[in-house]
Amino acid sequence: MTDDDRTKTAVGDGSPDTVEAAIVQAARELLAEGGVKALTMEGVARRAAVAKTTIYRRWRSKEELALHVVLEMTNAVVSTPAAADTRSSLVELLDGAVTILRTTLMGQVMRGLASDLATDRSLGRAYQDRVVTLRKSRLADLVQRGVSLGELSPDCDVDLLHDLLFGPVYYRLLMGDGAFAADSASRIVDAVLPAFAARPATEQDRPPRP
Amino acid sequence: MTDDDRTKTAVGDGSPDTVEAAIVQAARELLAEGGVKALTMEGVARRAAVAKTTIYRRWRSKEELALHVVLEMTNAVVSTPAAADTRSSLVELLDGAVTILRTTLMGQVMRGLASDLATDRSLGRAYQDRVVTLRKSRLADLVQRGVSLGELSPDCDVDLLHDLLFGPVYYRLLMGDGAFAADSASRIVDAVLPAFAARPATEQDRPPRP
DNA sequence: TGCACTACGCTACGTATCGTAGCGTGGGAC
């Protein structure tokens, strides 16, 4: 919705992005400092030195602003190259999420937004479309590669694998102590992967891999 | 709004349990209907036909009341017998959680409370002490039995196993579509268990995975 | 230059909620 409104023909005060950037920056800071509870429209307006009405002209509600911040942060997450073998690729993918949650405001933001994402239909939808689906498709690519490499079983369930990999991470973030060991990702992958690995080549029901 | 008016004729009975039970019941209903956002002290007071001050004489804040509801609901969850083999026991334990989340208000309540549990320190602490720790100790018992039965590896990490089992469930509840297939628990267990299973004695030492 | 448009600032609402304070009252305990 806000994206549509942003088609302002550069008529503004010569700096069309400045106001929006200030708002988003202020929202990000407040989210980082005190979670969603600290994210108040009045606080954002104050910190961004902007009228409250200006915020509402761009986002219809506090939740939309929060979602904007989240989606903007996740845009930096998608980049995930593929390593040589499947296991390393999966570790890399998962560790990307872990690192983001550990080292950026993303963890704090996710903690505060979890209920809204789970409750508000449109927010949850947006998050799924922009983040979960993206991760699943990335994961699907890796799986397909792993299958063709003979490292993964052909009947590998991507959705299940996705939940098994990322579920523990978010669970620990939300309901656990929120502390991640440095090797969290690899430990999770190693625990989950055997169930999806291709049968050892000792069987004869499959042609041997190259 | 929905049904608001439950005329405020005084309860009169004065039975100390009656008032508290009415409050908790009202809170439970509101939580189930609309998550934490629907849980307002004024709404609880209205529905319970109780003065708002009466609620505050028993709980210091809205969060404490919400936590009371959650903990009360989880008290019914702990009962988990142990089946014959380890796999069945784990499936049973996990399926208990899945069933509660699927068929009771617990799922809705958890959705609404997730952020508060993750954000509020005392709430999260209480939830961990009363629920997570309980589940982990239950799981530890099963693991110990499994090890002594020769079904699990002796160096099985209970904390990791716990996160791997329950993480996907909560992840799906909060960030996924929230729909659970009937065999969710067994599929998760089957996917995770091989990594923790004891090596069959018949299998000779195999080459390490690439 | 003058006009329209647009985005913004500012003030002031109306509503909802939290949590608190003060006062009144009725039913048991003694």
Place this chain on the structure above:
DNA sequence: GTCCCACGCTACGATACGTAGCGTAGTGCA
């Protein structure tokens, strides 16, 4: 009969959401 405690009720003060109305400055255009 008296006292006390738990409750009900009203009224706050504070904070926040989201909206409405009005004024203004910069910009494009004639």
